[in-house]
Amino acid sequence: MTVRRDVFTQAKLGPVTLRNRIIKAATFEASTPNALVTDDLITYHRLPAAGGVGMTTVAYLAVSPGGRTEGKQIYWRPEAMPGLRRLTDAIHAEGAAVSAQIGHAGPVANAKSNKAKAYAPVRFFNPLSMRFARHATRDDIDDIVEAHANAARMAIEAGFDAVEVHLGHNYFASSFLSPLINRRTDEFGGSLENRAKVARGTVLAVRRAVEKAGTPIAVTAKLNMSDGVRGGISTEESLQTAKWLEEDGGLDAIELTAGSSLVNPMYLFRGDAPVKQFAGAFKPPLRWGIRMTGKKFLREYPYREAYLLRDAKLFRAELTMPLILLGGITNRETMDLAMDEGFDFVAMGRALLAEPDLVKRIQADGAQRSICNHCNQCMATIYSHTHCVVTGSPAPVSQRV
Template identity: 35%
Template sequence: MSGTQHGIADCFSPASINGLQLKNRFIKAGTFENMTPSGVPGAALNNFHGTLADGGIAMTTLGYCAVEADGRLNEGMMYMHEGIRPQLTALISDLHSRGTKVSGQMAHCGGFSKNSELRRRRPLGPSFGLNGLGLSRGMLFCDAMTLSDIDELIQHYYQAAVFMKSVGFDALEIHFGHGYGLCQFMSPKTNKRKDNYGGSFENRMRLPLQVLAAVRDAVGEDFPLLAKISMTEGVRGGLHYDDAIEISKLLDSAGIDGIITSGGTSTMNPMIMFRGGNILPGMLRTEKSRVMRLALRMMGKSMFKDYPYHELYFLKQAKRIREAVSCKMIYVGGASSNASFATLMEQGFDFIQLGRTLLSDPDLPNRAQADANFISRCTHCNDCVSTIESPQGIHCTQF
């Protein structure tokens, strides 16, 4: 059997993360599907993830599980609280009955929010600054967290983790990337603090590591914890690939079980993570706010740069992290064929996260296992990104 054939075979072999056995190497990436009206998971979200379960995915991720109400980007997102226990328990139980494990993506928006139900006048980030997402709601700025706010945030992560384990999640994914709350502390671009939470790399990593310790304390040593990072923010003065190696080493030493090597930032340069068709035209087409449409027209070309799609576009940099850590490695970014899946197995990655390709091919694992020459139908047009706030939820517009 050739190396490629071995790699393909490995894709469909079982593997484990901190004792959690997965039936194959495919994991659904965490995304916000806009299928939680008023923040409550229901039939639409059940059907979406149920279809993926029936299609053979080993573990699906419920995206953007905010750790508190003010941690949501908008009021339609879920946050972890007792009021949704019955719905979450039923959803996870159904997915388990279909043979699929379930991960929950723990997230907080920090200073990037358009949530009309904020308890405060402004969202809170590491430093005072602009809140680009809140433009349409008149929320132009974010305020800096006090030390008391930081302590409260850590406690929110702890409490959310206790709750999420109790409703049946099999793993938790802490979102350290994409320009959201913890990433804002990690990045010198957004963290201008002068205290022990800002300045040096060690200080900027203080809160993320405290959050990881709190979540680990909440769930115990034998529960899988994953970290999603941005290997680069793709902006001057932000996090870059060399930083990602040091970030990963710290997370590995602190006991993370797996690292997901993503990239880009939703707040400044989202196209680094998407690649392919530019998302700006679709956003202009679907954005309801006149103010936001004007802002997109004025700043769109600088924020939404063109990055042509090619397979495995993060592989070179992700391999550098693979060589620097001992925890499990989960690749995401431009894997849409059996040839690419095999390459990732051959290069020492343990699991593969899939996002856009599962919108076009929700039965991808089953189809890929049945066809050695499988190539996803996804055209990487990125039109699906513009459906993220569609009434029917995120979906492929091509098939």
């Protein structure tokens, strides 16, 4: 007789014990105007930690200045370390663990805002920055892989319990996996085996850095199951990549995601497409362009609970390693469904943005329902201060009484 996992019991994530199986997913906070930790950023993560999650994930901690999606994001450097330590101490004081999402934005990076070069598998135009990402040479690739290893070492020094290597959403490693973006003809292009070299090499570099440091932290990765666009990463190819990552032994878990920040972001989010609000976050002429063509970029997909479960079950059937189910996890029934389907953890995003204490309330009363209506207007707030437009949570520190 199979005993159902209880989502509210302790669970091992690699060498780390979490108080439950619920993880706050990485959602860009827009709380670092000087690319350093602020009280706002600490509050952003302290609230769901106090609200009951087993672990919260800090996004997006770039491995280099040019790896940011915009210039206000934190990147790993000595000046950032005191603030990051203050952040991890605050989360630990609430009884939760904390993970650092590390990555390089690749063709998604805003070279204009970052005042640094952006890199991609091939020369690639980013319409948000109105700049081209450069063709990454072998030396560029090696430097970015090593930067991930350095970020892992610094994460340990800052007191993080885990690192999440970003292999999704057409960021650097994901753009190499994508046959639509990666048109190279060298050892990093063509076959899936070649296109997966950057992702696999990055994970192994991070694992080696963690093992050499001697401090046990968990290493996870966020991996696209599908880009949701014709010619992009397919579920079949992603599953093979996941099998290789499992065989390589560098990861303690994979968080399964979907969609492309470059061409189809709503494939991850589902629900309403906030074209008007998204356009309002930019200045003309980009604002006008988004208003005219936004429906093509922000395609609308209907929301349903556990909307990534169908594809994720294909991975669960083929892999033995721990998997984290993301997408439409808002109530106890869906959490229990994920456990019944063999997933080891669930990750929550928008529901916790709206109600940081939702996990504690669900634990106390399994009939609790999230008030998130999936309007997705929170997406447009990432250019100012990420918050739920329905509840106003979390408000900036400066606006609290």
